[in-house]
Amino acid sequence: MLLARAAALLAVVTVVGLLPWLSGRDPALSVLRARSAEQEPTEEALRAVREQLGLESGPVALLGDWFGAAVRGDLGRSWVSGSEVLPSVLSGLGVSLALMGAALFLALVLACALCARTLIRGARGTLDTREGGGGGTGAPAAALAALPEFLIATLLMVALSVWLGWFPPYGWQEPRHLVLPALALGIPAGGLLGRLAEDALPAVFTERWVELWRSSGCTAGRIGRAALRRALPAVLPQLGLVAVGLTGGAVAVETVFAVPGIGRTALGAAESQDLPLLQGSVLALVLLGLLAGLIAQTARRWMLGPGLRDASLSLAARRPARASRLRVAVPVGCAVLLLVVIGWGLLLDPLYVDTAARLGAPSGAHPLGTDALGRDVLARVGHGAATTVGIAVLVCLGSYLLAMIVGFLPALASGASETANAVPPVIAGILVAAVLGPGSLGASIAVALVSWPALAAHAAALVQETRAAGHLTAQRAIGSPPRWILLHHLLPAVAGPVARHAVLRLPGIALALASLGFLGLGAQPPAPEWGLTLSESLPYVERAPWAVLTPAAMLLLLAMLAVSLSTLPAPAAGRGPIARARARALRPERSTAR
Secondary structure, rough: OOOHHHHHHHHHHHHHHHHHOOOOOOOHHHHHHHHHHOOOOOHHHHHHHHHHHHHHHHHHHHHHHHHHHHOOOOEEEOOOOOOOOOHHHHHHHHHHHHHHHHHHHHHHHHHHHHHHHHHHHHHHHHOOOOEEEEEEEEOHHHHHHHOOOOHHHHHHHHHHHHOOOOOOOOOOOOOOOHHHHHHHHHHHHHHHHHHHHHHHHHOOOHHHHHHHHOOOOOOOOHHHHHHHHHHHHHHHHHHHHHHHHHHHHHHHHHHHHOOOHHHHHHHHHHHHHHHHHHHHHHHHHHHHHHHHEEEEEEEEHHHHHHHHHOOOOOOOOOOOOOOOOOHHHHHHHHHHHHHHHHHHOOOOOOOOOOHOOOOOOOOOOOOOOEEOOOOEEEHHHHHHHHHHHHHHHHHHHHHHHHHHHHHOOOOHHHHHHHHHHHHHHHHHHHHHHHHHHOHHHHHHHOOOOOOOHHHHHHHHHHHHHHHHHHHHHHHHHHOOHHHHHHHHHHHHHHHHHHHHHHHHHHHHHHHHHHHHHHHHOOOOOOOEEEEEEHHHHHHHOEEEEEEHHHHHHEEEHHHHHHHHHOOOOOHHHHHOOHHHHHHHHHHHHHHHHH
């Protein structure tokens, strides 16, 4: 695990160091334009820039020099400003650490609030665990976890800064500037931790020791503390993922609120192709995620103790509850509303400009108003679904196919998952955009790079479980060929669950693409992409809030769809592919005859 994380760090830093040559663009020209856009890019000027930066020595020598200097604590000088990189990185890192620390505190408070009811009821013995029931906060927690940080930041700015005026919308001068960015980062992180704790606690209270302690006269408070300590090791590994999410989400949040953190510094360095500053910023961001993951793993091992350190912590499986009509109606309602708005918008022209109707309020001619250029917001939202959701479907399909291939190589799947978890999607987007340039292709590749490993890890776990099943041992014993076992047992047992997993990730992939579009790393103007539409309208939020709230509402509906799908119970085990495979195993004469 430590080796995989170190390999991820080395790979990211190496890719960053080779960016000027991987992109195919002349780095001297990019630096010259970043320094002075008005200067003529003559051959003499470009040659002077190359000699000053040492570009003529080639990428390998330049990267080797950077690694050697970085070991000594020297990150070089900015190609644009000429100032030392290390002070800029440390300054941005200090701001980001303060922001992420406040966000993590809020996340823990929110997680405690979400699982408090389950913990109290379980400690008192009033929790119904027969159907895996908790305190009823699982769906709200999942809803908060599904919301992207840039969307929460936009909604908080509109509600608490523009409408109510409680907090300043931009800057980093006083403690009040910390509140909204910390909320934007802490709410989804707290929702994720709260959902995990909500899922883990009911299983703990079904264990025998709880009833034994209760019959021995232990107080509810003591049982609650012990149950919480028992459930925490299953949640602690996710703290590393939460920290990675905070580092990636901080880029978007710092951009929305103009916070001078390390994420915003990395984004600006990528846009100007300031290689030393980008290397230092990305190195700091990835190190933050890696360090948080290592701390979480160490804390988990300490809490488990020597007796359980090498054993898998497997809490009691929760029985799937029946799907109520309300739980089925929520995804159906979200999907219908999305389809109605998208279908209506597809009937209109998203590129038609009416200068007389700039920032126009909703009316009969423009049901959802117009943007800063006079384009119909409904039309742009409708046509933007093809870019946002359509590309997400292709990325999801590609991730699924790749995961099915890699999933049959468990060691490779595990290492790839660890590596991908160390790189936030936004950082991958910055790197890919620096190579291919901003656009839908680069955003798709960036999201795909961090989407397939989770599916591959799922597939690998199912492959291992199915290969160890007794009915496959019987198949081998009666002489079934490996190809038959693969096509009629392994693939049916793996393909279905991984496909459902991929479908559940589809809205999240679309939201990730929208976040890259919001940062200017995805689709470019005048494309009607949801994240880009939201970003273009954000400077006019005080005059035309509808232009911001409409794409935000579509993204919110997409997040609600993802949450409602993820909270639906899985199909009964008796009807799944593994059960069908076992049933086929009971008919060996038919299997071998074929």
